[in-house]
Each structure stands twice: as structure tokens, then as C-alpha cells.
Amino acid sequence: MRAATVPEPLLPVDFADHHVLIFGGTSGINLGIAQGFVARGASVSVASRKAANVTAAVASLGGGERVFGTVADIRDEAAVGAALAASVARFGPIDVLIQGAAGNFLAEAKSLSLNGFRAVVDIDLVGSFNVARQAYPHLRKPGASVIHISAPQSYLPVRYQIHVCAAKAGVDQVTRVLALEWGPDGIRVNSISPGPIRGTEGVKRLMPGGAAGEAFVAGRIPLRRLGELEDIANLALFLASPYAAFLSGAVIPCDGGGAIDAIQATIEAAGGAFAATSAHRAGT
16 A cells, blocks of 8 residues: 655745736736736736836735836837836846736627727737737747736627627737747747636626626536636746646636636626616617
């Protein structure tokens, strides 16, 4: 009979001497990822378009010598370039690059303006390209890991989400193409596709409200719960670690097994209420 052994800690990974740069890293899923890397010794830069949010995020991450914040709108080439230069000047080449800045709102295609459609595509898709292209000279070669935060709407058609579906489908293709082109440099590129994550702005905007709304969503997820920020952070830690050294070009769902059952029903329930309210206000 085999002798009992004490298991080692799950995925013991130390990110000391690693520079992690997170665009959109001041709230929600992205801030949760930043917290995960800080807890494991990384030097973390967070970038966002609002200075107040950057200041608050740096403080929540403990400040100090291993946390840096910079202001940048990812649609602005000059601002992204400046954010990259400032972060690299502070902590050196980028070992982990995460692009999580995104936009979303409920809108029927027939009433969505061109500017509204373009706004989400510019933030999610054009912004992802802008960040990746300008970050390339600063990525550690070999060894860097690039992670895009996608969404189930990249492959799942959802009413009231034509702008997001189009943008995130593009983000996932950007991931796959960069994995092909940058693989020879030793750079890995992957996407995370989160399901409903508790406490995020997306859940607040896109989920029916209150305890009944949470029960509605959880009941459609096979694991029967909403995700937590730590669920996405742990996946990002894995993708950036040596445990994922041969993983690139992947789009990985982290949704409790329930994107198809939960996301469409959840957003369309919220969207139906939104459409009814809008129709009532318009007197139709």
C-alpha cells in the first residue's frame, strides 16, 4: 500500500521579477487579476482612461514599489504608447500583457446608432489591436504571455448585443492570428472568455436585478453559481505560468459550463425589460 504523502500547494507559481501590465486594470475582472499577480510577487502596472480610477486601483493594490498606475485610453495611439513607455521605464520589459478594457450596453440593432456600434468596436477590437501592436517591441522575447479578455458573445449570438458580438469575435481572431505570427518569438497569446462574474459592472448592467436575478442566472449555469473574481484571476495566473508553456492561440471559457444556457437567457431577459421600458417611455 502506498504511503500517504502531503500534496504540494496547488500550482505553486512565483511571479517575482515579472512585469505584468493590465489595460483596463482598475476595476472588475481586470483588477481581480491584478490582485492575483500582486499576491504572487509580480510588479504590476495598471492602465485606465480615468485618473481617479487609476489612483484608487493603485491604492487598493497596496501601492508601494511594485505597483504603478498610468492613464491611457486604448483607442488613443499616443496615450497607449506613453503608457507602455512609462510602465517599461518603471519595471522593465513586459512579461505578461493583459488587455481587458471593454465597453457594453443593451441596445436593439434597429435603434443602435453607428456611433454606439463604433464605440464598442473601437474599445474592444481596435483597442486590442492598438495595445498589442504597440506593446510588441516591449514584450519579453522569448517568454511573454499576452491575454485578451473576451466574452461568450464572441461565438454566441445574443439579442441586444450586436456591437459586442462583432467586437469580441474580432478580438478572438486577433488572438489566433497573433499566436501564429508571434509564436516564433516565443510569445504566447490566448483569450479568456468569462461567464457571469459576481460583483462586476457587466453583471450589474446585463443581469436581472436583485436576489431573484442572481438565482435566475445561477440556475442556468451547470455549476449552479456565479463566478468569482478569483476564478478568472486563477486562470490568468495559469496562462501566464510555466504550466501553460505550450498553450497558445486558445480561447478558454471560464463560465461554469454554462455560457450557452446562461448568457443568452440572462442578457435577453435584461434586454427585454430594457426594450419594454424604452417603448413605454417613447409612448409606443
